[in-house]
Amino acid sequence: FNLQILCPDGNECVKANAKSCGQCIQVGNKCGWCTDADFLKQGEPTSSRCDDVETLEKKGCAKINIENPHGRVKIITNKPVTNRMKDGPKVNPDQITQIAPQKLSVDLRSGEAQSFSLKFKRAEDYPIDLYYLMDLSYSMKDDLENVKNLGTDLMKEMQNITSDFRIGFGSFVEKTVMPYISTTPAKLLNPCTSDLNCTSPFSYKNVLPLTTKGTRFNDLVSKQQISGNLDSPEGGFDAIMQVAVCGDLIGWRNVTRLLIFSTDAGFHFAGDGKLGGIVLPNDGRCHLVNNEYTMSHYYDYPSIAHLVQKLSDNNIQTIFAVTEEFQPVYKELKNLIPKSAVGTLSSDSSNVIKLIIDAYNSLSSEVILENSKLPEDVSIVYTSHCKNGVSETGENGRKCSNISIGDEVTFDVVITAKGCPSKGKSETIKIKMQGFTEEVEVVLNFICECACHNEGIPKSPLCHFGNGTFECGACRCNDGRIGQKCECSTDEVRTEDLDANCRMDNGTEICSNNGDCICGTCECKKRDNPEERYSGKYCQCDNFNCDRSNNKLCGGHGECICRVCHCYANYTGSACDCSLDTSTCLAKNKQICNGRGECKCGVCKCTDPKFQGATCEVCPTCPGVCAEHKDCVECRAFKTGAKAETCMKDCMYFEMVTVNSREELPQPGDEPYITHCKEKDASDCWFYYTYAALNDTKVVHVVTPTECITGPAVIPIVAGVVAGIVLIGLALLLIWKLLMIIHDRREFAKFEKEKLNAKWDTQENPIYKSPINKFQNPSYGRKGVAL
DSSP states (O other): OOOOOSSSSSHHHTTTTOSHHHHHHHTTTTEEEEEEEOOTTTTTGGGGGGGEEHHHHTOOOOOGEEEEOOOOEEEEEOOOOOOOOOOOOOOOOGGGEEEEEEEEEEEEEEOOOOOOOOEEEEEEEEEEEEEEEEEEEGGHHHHHHTTTTTTHHHHHHHHHOOOOOEEEEEOOOSSSSSTTSSOSHHHOOOOOOOOSSSOOOEEEEEEEEEEEEEHHHHHHTTTOOOOOOOOSSHHHHHHHHHHHOOOOHHHSSSSSEEEEEEESSSSSOTOOOOOGGGBOOOEEEEEEETTTEOOOBBOOOOOOOHHHHHHHHHTTEEEEEEEEGHHHHHHHHHHHSSSSEEEEEOOOOOTTTHHHHHHHHHHOOOOEEEEEEOOOTEEEEEEEEEEEGGEEEEGGGGESSSTTTEEEEEEEEEEEEEOOOOSSSSEEEEEEEETOOEEEEEEEEEEOSOOGGGOOBBTOOOTTTTEEEEETTTEEEEETEESSTOOGGGGGTOOHHHHHHBBBGGGGGBBBEEEETTTEEEOOOOSSTTOBESSSTTTTEEOOOOOOOTTTEEEGSSEEEEEEEOOTTEEEEEEEEEOOEEEGGOOOOTSOOOOGGETTTTTEEEESSBBTTTTTTTTTTOOHHHHHHHHHHHHHHHHTTTTSSSHHHSSSEEEEEEEESSSGSSSSOOOOEEEEEEEEEESSSSEEEEEEEEEEEEEEESSSOOBBBOOOOHHHHHHHHHHEEEEEEEHHHHHHHHHHHHHHHHHHHHHHHHHOOSOOOOTTTTTTOOOOOEEOTTTTTOOOOEO
């Protein structure tokens, strides 16, 4: 049974409507099942046993009676990683350990994550198998010459990396059908031009299985001949598939497996075979007969996804050695094939050794975790802890880069399940490093039933004469039986006789319209809100239809039981909105409502309508405490004032204490409810007193000597002010007159001075000019002529 409940809100345990303990614990890791046989209240269904653990305890289920199993991780095999040195003793590849632990058992509870750590250490002198797969179409003629000595040269270079190295060789051309090759008899014998000697076209040949003899590699490769085909893309995918799946014929060991794919052209893939009338998809099986692929004319090219799967299953790391022209194509292919690399091959393959070494170093320095297919509703998350304290999670948590020989890295693995798989209670997954044959076996054991399930009593008399199995405090009914005690068959569920037992007071509503009548017993419906419940023999009660206050059920101060609020301590009322706490009514003077009202439900109700406020402290129409009691204090202390005649009648409501000075009056710091007053008596003298009211006691302290202040002498002050104003005015007039005299004298002296300086006669007009002009003729005896 696979129970997966996703609830965006509310209690998922209640919403699951679980009928058994096993169903309950599959809902989530917070759900528990109460096994107490007497736990259910009247009207509650069996599914009410399933709830979160805290709620079950609040509802009265003892902790010992709550089934709430938890998962765990158990390490079964944990061999330490191998510390192998290159110059040390030879070790069988199967005895080298690079990842630990190797086997674990994980018990998974639905919704509960289980975690463990994996340690990886890259071993020194780890064995390597390298298979060189070469395109032998005509365009690779010059490349073949340079590859003929590859075996011994590559063996020497690889000695710097590992002392256990093997090399193999294979070649490919194309499918042997039209339109990929010419099928004329002459072209089948020699696909090249007549002046060139080429071998017959073929799909794939395993020329040399993996061997430690580099000289044999050179001998066999030197005997190879170029072939030819018609189209540019080659049939390399057929060859890669056979290299991957024909492990025994190729000679792969459980070590690092490298496949070098060398070509100067593109590739055919799934679907291209239709051009040659080939429609059957590639079956991914080995079809080598005498080391030659014999089914190229029968099966289509493999798809990229199919190729990726087989390379990964067989832990083969691919290095594409291609010319510059086809770099973009194979780089895109590299992104689809995990643990692969692309190198640029020179036009004559002269740089192939350096390309292989560089690509190997690049591939081996990166460690990537992968896992087999996960069971249904199981998720896995990785967190890597790499060199230099670098940690990643999510997709990047699967890998670590720049790993050198001897470096150790750690991966945290978290596995979570939702429910139980439909196939069974146990599944096995494999976790491994891409490109490595070592793997970690993880056995997943799903907790699908409670421990009490194994203690169930079949045909228990507690389940109505053996009509069910009594387990985990409840009956699990046999097929065809229902009811909490399996007391009814499914055919009797809706009979009128049983329905009558579900009607309250002979009414017409079955289970108050809030439940279903099962075997004459009401099983109440569940609400969308799991906190709201129906209960009672006839489902007539609920815990959500009580009175509310401030939009809260029972004012937030009580429990709703069968539509009636049961208030907490210090609260009362139908909605528990009436507080019995009087602290909110306490005024600053420490009196309840200032002695002017009653505290009801935590609020002051003022008895005198002229007072208002939270503690009856405000009186908008009152004259004030001092003015209110002034006349009575004056008449009792000094026998004067407006109430002197009626003092004994109107002013005996307080106790009076006389003191001799203001310093003797009570201070507010000692008694904060005291009011200090200062008033005038009938003689315009000041008197001081305090008024204190504590509950029903009122006390007045009064200073008996009054303070009479003598008024100032008004007439002398007024006369002095007037005399001062007059004298100041006269002084100002005298000063002005003096200044005017000085000014006049200065002006007259100035006039006299200017008069003496005048140069004209008093009888001559200084601005008069004569009308006669005189001229002299220079040539006439120098006599003047008057005109």
